[in-house]
Amino acid sequence: MLILLNSGRRRKVKRLVVIMVIFCMFLTMSNTFSAGSRSISFDEAKDLLLKNSTILKKMEIAQTQAKNQYISVVDAARNIDVQKMNIGGFFIYYDKYTQMLMTKQKVLLPEQMNYMYEKAFGNKVITIKRLVVNLRNLYVALYNADCEVKAKQGIYELCKKIYHQSELKYKERILSYLDFEEVGYNLKKAETELEIARRNKQNSSRLINQNIGLPVNEEYSVVVFNEKKKNSKMNTDGYYIDEAIINRFEVVDLERQIRLNELELSILEENLVYKINEQVEEEHKKLLLSIQELKFELEKNKLHVEIEIRNAYKEILNQQIDINSLSKVIKRGKDNLKLLNSRYELGITTYDVIEQAKIEIVKQECVYNALVFNYNTALTRLENASSIGPGF
Numbered sequence: 143m144l145i146l147l148n149s150g151r152r153r154k155v156k157r158l159v160v161i162m163v164i165f166c167m168f169l170t171m172s173n174t175f176s177a178g179s180r181s182i183s184f185d186e187a188k189d190l191l192l193k194n195s196t197i198l199k200k201m202e203i204a205q206t207q208a209k210n211q212y213i214s215v216v217d218a219a220r221n222i223d224v225q226k227m228n229i230g231g232f233f234i235y236y237d238k239y240t241q242m243l244m245t246k247q248k249v250l251l252p253e254q255m256n257y258m259y260e261k262a263f264g265n266k267v268i269t270i271k272r273l274v275v276n277l278r279n280l281y282v283a284l285y286n287a288d289c290e291v292k293a294k295q296g297i298y299e300l301c302k303k304i305y306h307q308s309e310l311k312y313k314e315r316i317l318s319y320l321d322f323e324e325v326g327y328n329l330k331k332a333e334t335e336l337e338i339a340r341r342n343k344q345n346s347s348r349l350i351n352q353n354i355g356l357p358v359n360e361e362y363s364v365v366v367f368n369e370k371k372k373n374s375k376m377n378t379d380g381y382y383i384d385e386a387i388i389n390r391f392e393v394v395d396l397e398r399q400i401r402l403n404e405l406e407l408s409i410l411e412e413n414l415v416y417k418i419n420e421q422v423e424e425e426h427k428k429l430l431l432s433i434q435e436l437k438f439e440l441e442k443n444k445l446h447v448e449i450e451i452r453n454a455y456k457e458i459l460n461q462q463i464d465i466n467s468l469s470k471v472i473k474r475g476k477d478n479l480k481l482l483n484s485r486y487e488l489g490i491t492t493y494d495v496i497e498q499a500k501i502e503i504v505k506q507e508c509v510y511n512a513l514v515f516n517y518n519t520a521l522t523r524l525e526n527a528s529s530i531g532p533g534f
Contacts, residue, residue, distance in 0.1 A: 181364035184281045187354050191277050192270065194355025201269060205262040212255040222248040238413045242422070245409050253405060257398050264391050268531045273353075275526070278519045280350050282512055287343035288365040289508030294336040296501040301325075301332040304494060371465065371514045372521050379455040385528040386447045392531065393447065396440040403433045447527075450534050454524055461517045468510050475503045 192198065224244040226235045236244060308325040311317035344361065351358045387393055407429045410416045416426035479499050485491040527533045 180360065180362060181366060182284075182350075182362045183366035183368065184278070187277060187281060187350060188274060190354035190356065191273060195273060197269060197273070198266065201262070201266040205259070205266055208255070208259040208262040212252070212259045215255045216252045219248045219252050224248055238415050239419055239422070242409055242412065242415045245412070246406070250402070250406055250409060253402060257402060260398070261395065264395070264530060268391055271526045271530075272532045275519060275523055275532075277350075277353055278515070278522070280346070280353060282515045282519070284343070284346040284350055284362070285365050285367055285515070286508065286512055287339070287346040288362070289505070289512075290339045291336070291343050293501060293505045293508070294332070294339040296497070296504070298329075298332040298336045300494060300497050300501070301329040305329045367511050367515075369511070369515045369518060372518050376458070376521075379452050382451050382455065382524060382528040383448050386451055387444050389529045390443075390447055390527070390531050390533065392443050392533070393440065394530075396436055396443060400433055400436045400440070403429050403436065407433070447533065451524070451527055454520070454527065454534050458517070458520050458524060461513065461520060465510070465513050465517060468506065468513060472503065472506050472510060475499070475506060479503060 222244055224236070224241055226233045305325050305328075308317055308322050312319070312322040347361050348358045350356075351360050407426065410422055410426050410429070416422045479496070482491055482496050482499055486493060486496055523534060
């Protein structure tokens with residue numbers, strides 16, 4: 143009997159421990175995101191991104207190093223005499239091969255170092271633009287998640303109100319048990335969907351925080367939306383293509399490489415050194431082949447840029463149509479809400495129907511705002527793609 147009593151107590155203790163563990167886990171998960179709650183705007187997030195990005199800090203160091211190397215090489219090149227060497231007032235003239243090597247150091251090497259510096263600078267600019275566009279995508283995801291929470295909160299509050307009304311009706315035997323059970327199911331469903339929406343918002347917050355250098359447990363009670371649709375008139379797709387072919391990094395970089403190879407080729411051909419030295423002759427052949435390959439790659443990149451921008455341009459035009467269509471839908475919804483309010487005053491419809499209509503309008507306005515934000519992002523990407531980059 144004592145053994146049975148002890149085993150019963152042990153089972154009760156185990157259950158209590160399990161309940162306490164689950165409760166503590168729930169508190170921990172709740173506190174993880176209740177540690178910080180604040181508002182955020184895209185401009186604030188962008189400033190934090192550019193300030194805290196370790197990638198940009200490393201690229202800044204690489205750019206500074208490339209610049210210093212370029213300055214050092216230019217300074218050293220000023221003192222190089224490609225024709226002769228002065229030893230104690232006596233001049234020793236170089237042979238043609240040595241003249242070629244000295245010319246490389248004086249003329250070619252500074253150009254190569256300048257190329258490396260410009261490449262480091264261009265890569266940093268492109269990385270900044272790419273990070274900002276990526277942040278815009280993350281921010282609109284956070285905004286959508288925040289809107290979803292608000293919409294689900296509204297639905298939950300409405301279902302809760304309907305449940306309390308139905309409970310009174312059920313007690314007064316005006317409502318059947320099955321109908322009351324269905325109302326309870328709808329409330330539970332709304333509560334579950336609200337919790338899912340909150341977790342999705344937490345995940346979106348984590349992604350934002352990881353990118354802008356804030357603690358991952360930072361949560362945002364207010365996600366500011368102050369974006370306005372860019373109304374500047376778009377140029378033709380041909381304009382953006384022409385600009386891209388002039389400015390895009392993958393085009394300009396290849397053109398610089400071709401110029402460097404052609405400069406080196408001219409140095410090898412000066413005084414016909416490549417015809418009297420087998421090693422230089424082999425180098426000359428490789429340069430000729432390299433220039434041909436780079437020119438082929440250049441034309442291929444130009445064609446790719448043209449196709450890319452034409453497709454992106456069409457997508458932006460379609461986005462404009464979607465924004466205008468949804469704007470009309472929202473207007474009709476607001477007109478319908480006015481009609482519902484009039485009917486409510488006459489006692490023809492219920493307050494719950496009006497609340498549902500309001501929730502639907504709020505959801506549509508959130509979708510509209512997200513479309514505007516994505517449209518501006520697409521325009522930004524098009525502007526980036528028609529300048530230094532990055533492309534799509």
